[in-house]
Amino acid sequence: DQVRLAEILVQMQDKPVLRQDFRRLEWQVLQAPEVKSAALSVNPFGSASLRVRYRTPILRMEERPDVVLDEDGVLFALPTQAIPEGLPTLKLDRRLPPTLLTVAGDWPVARIAKLAPQVRELSPTKGVRIEVDDRGALCLNMGAGRVVLGSADDLERKLSVLRQRMAQDPEELARVKELNLTQPDRPSVVP
Secondary structure (H helix, E strand, O other): OHHHHHHHHHHHOOOOHHHOOHHHHHHHHOOOOOEEEEEEEEOOOOOEEEEEEEOOEEEEEOOOOOEEEEOOOOEEEOOHHHOOOOOOEEEEOOOOOOOHHHHHHHOOHHHHHHHHHHHHHHOOOOOEEEEEOOOOOEEEEEOOEEEEEEOOOOHHHHHHHHHHHHHHOOOHHHHOOEEEOOOOOOOEEEO
């Protein structure tokens, strides 16, 4: 991103401090979707400091491996070599990729953003794939096992039950076809 930032900041050269449009420069820096925040500070003696914070990917889209999601639920693209290994993947059960108009409306993006780091802790070595169907129902594929969570409601309780079951029997998901936690008080198993 240094080349892009240098092109933006070159506008500041040879202009007096009081004639700079700092907010416009910050706005230009923020135009890259991977940028989370930008703050430009200047002193009257001619030096400036630009502080840029970038988004941290927590989830990778299955159909578009260069598109990732951050903890705020923002989708953005990164070069594949810049994406950390072992991120959970997200599979949206649809023929068309999500658009900006439907991202907020047809799948629980904010809840998935909170879910991704938690499921990564559950299965750090085998990897996890989070599936979302067209109704917004969630499913986790962890190694050989499948965990059906259903709606995004009560995710904390559902994950708590999953953690307890994995602690009691770490190999349960390898032995069963499906663990259904749509009703966390009454989990069911498909052998």
